[in-house]
Amino acid sequence: MADVRLKDVRKRYGAVEVIKGVDIEVEDGEFVVFVGPSGCGKSTLLRMIAGLEDISGGTLGIGGKVVNEMPPKERGVGMVFQTYAIFPHMTVRENMAFGLTIARAGKEEKARRVNEAARILQMEHLLDRRPSQLSGGQRQRVAIGRAIVREPSVFLFDEPLSNLDAALRMDMRMEIGKLHQQLKATMIYVTHDQVEAMTLADKIVVLRDGEVMQVGTPMELYHDPANLFVAGFLGAPSMNFLNVDVSDAGPDGATVSNPSLDPVRVAAVKQPVTTGSTATLGIRPQYLHPTAPEKGMLHGTVALTERLGAETIVDVAMKDGTKIIAALSEDRVLEPGTEIGLEFDTAQAHLFSERP
Amino acid sequence: MASKLTRSTGAGWAFALPGFGLIALFIIVPFFFAFGLSLTNQRLISPNPTEYVGFENYRDLLSLSVITLEPERDDSGAVIRDEDGEIEYPRVRTITRSDDFPQYRGMREWFRWQSGDTARVVVASDVVFMKALVNTLMFVLVVAPVQGALALVLALLINQKLRGINVYRAIYFMPVVVSIVVVSLLWRFIYDGNDGLLNNLLSAITFGGWQPVDWLGNPDTALGSIMAMSIWQAVGFHMVIWLSGLQTISPTLYEAADIEGASKWQTFRYVTWPGLRNTAVLVLIVITMQAFALFAQIDVMTNGGPLDSTQTVVFQAVERGYGKQDISGGSTISVILFLLVLTISLIQRWLTREK
Numbered sequence: 075m076a077d078v079r080l081k082d083v084r085k086r087y088g089a090v091e092v093i094k095g096v097d098i099e100v101e102d103g104e105f106v107v108f109v110g111p112s113g114c115g116k117s118t119l120l121r122m123i124a125g126l127e128d129i130s131g132g133t134l135g136i137g138g139k140v141v142n143e144m145p146p147k148e149r150g151v152g153m154v155f156q157t158y159a160i161f162p163h164m165t166v167r168e169n170m171a172f173g174l175t176i177a178r179a180g181k182e183e184k185a186r187r188v189n190e191a192a193r194i195l196q197m198e199h200l201l202d203r204r205p206s207q208l209s210g211g212q213r214q215r216v217a218i219g220r221a222i223v224r225e226p227s228v229f230l231f232d233e234p235l236s237n238l239d240a241a242l243r244m245d246m247r248m249e250i251g252k253l254h255q256q257l258k259a260t261m262i263y264v265t266h267d268q269v270e271a272m273t274l275a276d277k278i279v280v281l282r283d284g285e286v287m288q289v290g291t292p293m294e295l296y297h298d299p300a301n302l303f304v305a306g307f308l309g310a311p312s313m314n315f316l317n318v319d320v321s322d323a324g325p326d327g328a329t330v331s332n333p334s335l336d337p338v339r340v341a342a343v344k345q346p347v348t349t350g351s352t353a354t355l356g357i358r359p360q361y362l363h364p365t366a367p368e369k370g371m372l373h374g375t376v377a378l379t380e381r382l383g384a385e386t387i388v389d390v391a392m393k394d395g396t397k398i399i400a401a402l403s404e405d406r407v408l409e410p411g412t413e414i415g416l417e418f419d420t421a422q423a424h425l426f427s428e429r430p
Numbered sequence: 431m432a433s434k435l436t437r438s439t440g441a442g443w444a445f446a447l448p449g450f451g452l453i454a455l456f457i458i459v460p461f462f463f464a465f466g467l468s469l470t471n472q473r474l475i476s477p478n479p480t481e482y483v484g485f486e487n488y489r490d491l492l493s494l495s496v497i498t499l500e501p502e503r504d505d506s507g508a509v510i511r512d513e514d515g516e517i518e519y520p521r522v523r524t525i526t527r528s529d530d531f532p533q534y535r536g537m538r539e540w541f542r543w544q545s546g547d548t549a550r551v552v553v554a555s556d557v558v559f560m561k562a563l564v565n566t567l568m569f570v571l572v573v574a575p576v577q578g579a580l581a582l583v584l585a586l587l588i589n590q591k592l593r594g595i596n597v598y599r600a601i602y603f604m605p606v607v608v609s610i611v612v613v614s615l616l617w618r619f620i621y622d623g624n625d626g627l628l629n630n631l632l633s634a635i636t637f638g639g640w641q642p643v644d645w646l647g648n649p650d651t652a653l654g655s656i657m658a659m660s661i662w663q664a665v666g667f668h669m670v671i672w673l674s675g676l677q678t679i680s681p682t683l684y685e686a687a688d689i690e691g692a693s694k695w696q697t698f699r700y701v702t703w704p705g706l707r708n709t710a711v712l713v714l715i716v717i718t719m720q721a722f723a724l725f726a727q728i729d730v731m732t733n734g735g736p737l738d739s740t741q742t743v744v745f746q747a748v749e750r751g752y753g754k755q756d757i758s759g760g761s762t763i764s765v766i767l768f769l770l771v772l773t774i775s776l777i778q779r780w781l782t783r784e785k
């Protein structure tokens with residue numbers, strides 16, 4: 075078991091810096107998820123922790139030791155790749171035992187540990203097959219099994235589920251969650267799927283362009299995003315952003331309005347705003363409730379409704395031409411063209427000085 | 431449903447025709463010609479009509495026998511020895527030319543060995559061809575594994591991300607694009623017995639202690655010299671084939687092996703080599719076939735000499751067909767070579783089949 079500490083870690087490819095000074099603390103036994111859009115440097119960061127990429131600056135510590143220069147095998151990490159990377163010419167059993175074969179472990183120990191891993195992953199019946207005879211999900215299980223067998227202190231996953239279909243992804247997601255509970259090992263998991271991030275993580279690290287945007291538990295990030303990027307990245311459908319004018323900013327909040335928004339007082343000011351400036355108000359679609367046109371704080375006309383059964387997504391066109399989305403947790407018919415009002419609890423709104 | 435082949439228009443066939451035509455004219459037709467001619471007594475230019483002779487050409491090439499010779503004895507029955515103490519035997523010629531042994535007619539001694547006082551002599555109706563066959567097999571047995579392995583080593587060295595690696599790739603590949611005739615001529619100078627580069631080099635390294643060797647003029651070194659030069663010449667070609675095989679192996683497999691703690695050798699053994707299986711089969715078969723076709727080097731460098739120590743099957747085929755104008759003999763050799771290569775390729779395929 076080990077913790078992982080990154081201090082001002084940087085990565086340069088020639089003149090381009092792709093990781094721009096990252097500080098992350100992963101406690102022993104924690105499940106940490108790196109999320110971020112494509113190209114933000116998640117894989118690069120993970121590969122630096124694994125030892126597959128050199129570290130251009132800063133320090134990386136695993137289990138209290140600085141491991142910047144240590145080759146992968148000495149770091150005690152296990153890694154699961156997006157493309158599985160299982161050896162095509164070996165059976166499942168040989169694949170899973172690979173690390174032990176390399177370490178010249180005895181036959182009995184190999185059999186014991188492979189069987190144990192196969193039991194955990196419920197794949198005892200697959201042990202004598204070749205990778206070509208397995209489905210995608212089963213292959214990914216083999217890759218996870220190979221990592222488990224060596225009992226590493228840190229597990230690294232690089233988008234392990236992105237090649238699987240939706241249903242399988244959900245199953246495997248739960249299995250990985252269970253695995254973490256059973257093994258109690260430190261796990262670092264890279265994904266751009268926010269559902270995976272929200273459900274699996276003890277702690278989420280949101281990255282953008284090689285920088286950490288925010289670190290926190292899933293609920294902290296969801297309910298208390300530090301900036302527009304995090305606010306917009308987590309949650310589906312994503313948060314509505316309204317351009318607003320700040321009329322009365324004070325220590326306890328600010329009053330904001332725009333042509334289609336009646337003045338409201340917002341307490342959750344994420345970034346300091348000044349009176350007379352413009353700012354961005356963020357409201358999650360789930361917290362918007364339709365009412366009669368003359369009621370509510372927001373006014374517009376229904377542009378489109380999508381009925382998903384348990385949920386209804388409503389596109390509302392505002393007076394100033396912008397659009398906002400409301401997600402109703404019920405099946406409801408709203409004819410396009412009808413005027414409606416929307417109300418929300420101001421405690422659920424967030425004010426940012428940034429503009430989207 | 432009409433297949434794509436029959437539905438396609440005449441234009442397609444017209445485009446394919448020149449290619450098909452050339453292949454038929456220069457490969458398929460001569461192939462059947464060789465079969466046909468090997469059963470006749472056809473000569474390049476001859477006043478006599480061509481006759482069908484069945485398998486006589488094959489018999490003339492391949493007949494082998496063992497003759498047991500009893501030592502010469504004097505009247506008392508004691509073995510006669512010459513001045514050096516060697517046992518004296520009757521001359522083989524007295525047997526192969528004797529009317530008492532028509533089965534040995536026309537055969538000559540190939541080699542002999544002694545067991546007790548008696549000597550066993552292997553006689554062949556075509557000793558030169560037998561030597562050519564043995565030399566060719568030796569050549570294949572040495573060149574195929576050595577060239578294949580060397581090419582793999584070079585490919586592994588060159589398959590790295592290093593500055594200027596392309597320069598090395600080009601250098602190793604260069605001998606392949608130079609004509610083998612030119613290469614052979616150059617190496618004749620290198621191997622020269624008096625003032626050759628190799629002798630000079632060895633003498634420089636040993637500070638003059640090296641006795642110059644006439645590499646191509648000595649029956650003990652001639653074939654080996656040609657092997658060395660042939661390996662050097664074509665190794666770059668096979669290096670490129672290995673390289674293409676190496677590049678089909680997914681880099682993540684190497685990363686996975688790295689994380690699992692594999693050493694360089696273990697990575698080669700568990701990741702690289704299994705990934706090169708198909709390439710290995712290809713390289714092995716191609717080298718074997720090329721080695722069997724050994725001709726140009728011999729033609730330029732030794733002409734089969736000295737003492738037939740560098741005769742090869744293809745050289746013999748050409749020598750007979752055109753040198754001696756014995757088209758049927760040359761054809762027979764070609765057919766034998768074809769069957770030999772076919773057999774060996776099939777055996778190799780069977781040995782390296784997917785289990």
Ligand SMILES: Nc1ncnc2c1ncn2[C@@H]1O[C@H](COP(=O)(O)OP(=O)(O)OP(=O)(O)O)[C@@H](O)[C@H]1O
Binds near residue numbers: 111112
């Ligand atoms: N070898 C390289 N040379 C130069 N730039 C590179 C190299 N590898 C990655 N990059 C750059 O580094 C950045 C981060 O890449 P990385 O693979 O870490 O992204 P990612 O967050 O994993 O994205 P994805 O979600 O698409 O996998 C990208 O902008 C990429 O272009």
Ligand SMILES: [Mg+2]
Binds near residue numbers: 116118
């Ligand atoms: Mg990635």
